[in-house]
Amino acid sequence: MTKEIKELDLMIIGGGPAGLTAAIYAARAKMNMVLLESQMLGGQVRTSFTIENYPGFKTVKGDELSDLMAEQAKELGAIMEKFSQITNVTLSDDEKVVETKKYTYKPKALIISTGATPKKLPIPNEEKFSSKGVHYCAVCDGAIYEGSVVAVVGGGNSALEEALFLTKFASKVIMIRRKDFFKGEKSTIDEVLNHPKVEVMYNWDLVNVDGEQFVEKAFVKNTQTGEEKEIAVSAVFGYIGTEPKTELFKEYLKLTTGGYIIADENMQTNIKGVYAAGDVREKVFRQITTAVSDGTIAALAAEKYIVERKRSS
Template structure:
């Protein structure tokens, strides 16, 4: 049975802050807008415990901010479909085709806002213990380790922020940091240092995890002395960076050597009428505010492109 063909003004692929903002601006401009999302609406923001650097909110839960963005996009007329998986994408200057499980869409313009996935911990037993003590989302899985000793791997804001959140649940949080410094914000690091049940192990790196079915210890190596030892932990949470979700587009969209989409300051890709926003595109800073700015610019440019 052939799939129904639907024409749209704009399709936004991804419903994180960048995609939802694009949807808000596009809907306000009167564009027939569809946002496709195969994972959680709100993206990584929804998985953040609290956000303290978004203008207008001294402090807001990530899930609450995501819900507000989603509600605003829908109220303005954007359609969000989180159940119809994208199977194939064909993007050219002349035509854009997005095939899902149910439909074949032919939009006039496309905004790619697929974001990025956490980079997996480079340890031999990562796959064997995934979900059994190896995790990448404190908000999702932290409650399973209430009153236990757990470890956080990483050196940026994500590792620091998640350590603070996990410390509210765990008996103790050990941050394993391969260098003697962090790349995160000073204010967040100060909060970590002032949390009594967080310990920082500078100049140590995670080598592997072990346990009978579930993680019960981590093997770590000192990056200065090469000393190797085991520490008792019930889980390790990895925050060592992200990898862009660009597999659908690598045949037609120009990417850099790390897989991020190349755009100009107008969010334009190498294909006319196709834009990329948020964590999926190459840029220096990846924050909620910069994602929102990307979405704004792309939607305005898309509206101009369509009107021509």
């Protein structure tokens, strides 16, 4: 069957803070637009238990903030399609084509805000114990380990925040840090170091996990001495960085060696009318506030591009 073709002013791919902000601005501008999200609206923010660095909220749960953003966009008239899988993309200066199972979309402009996903732990048994003791979302899976000893691998804000969250359930949280320092916010680092349930293993690296059906132990190696030992844990939670979701676009867009989209200060990529916003874009800082900023700029730039294109046609 031939798919129905939908002509649009703007398409936004990805429904995290960047995409939702862009949708708010697009809806306010009365654009003919749609936002496609392959999962739940909110992106990584939805999996954050508590957020304390977003202006206007002393503290707010991630799912609550996500819902507020989505509700605002919806009330303004934004069309948002959850659980919508894209099957193919074709991009050029002259035409943008985005295909799903049901439709072929032809937007005049496109904002890519697909975000990034956690990097998998580089250990031999990662796949074997995936969701059986190897996890990447404490909010999603932490409650499973009530009263257990768990480990967190990583040294940034995400690792620190998730370790603190896990103390709500676990009897003990072991932080496995391959260096002798953390690189998160000072207040968060202090809270972790002073928490009675947290033990920090500086200069140790996770090399594998094992068990019968579920993780029962972790193998670690000292990065200074080479010493190896095993520790009894019921789970390991990995926070060693993220990988951008750019597989659909790599044929057309300029990417860094790490796969992030290269865009200018107006979020413009190497293709006219295609913009990148949020964690998927190459930049120094990846925060909710910087994602919201990107989404704002991308939407305004896209609106300007669409108006100019209509005038010249």
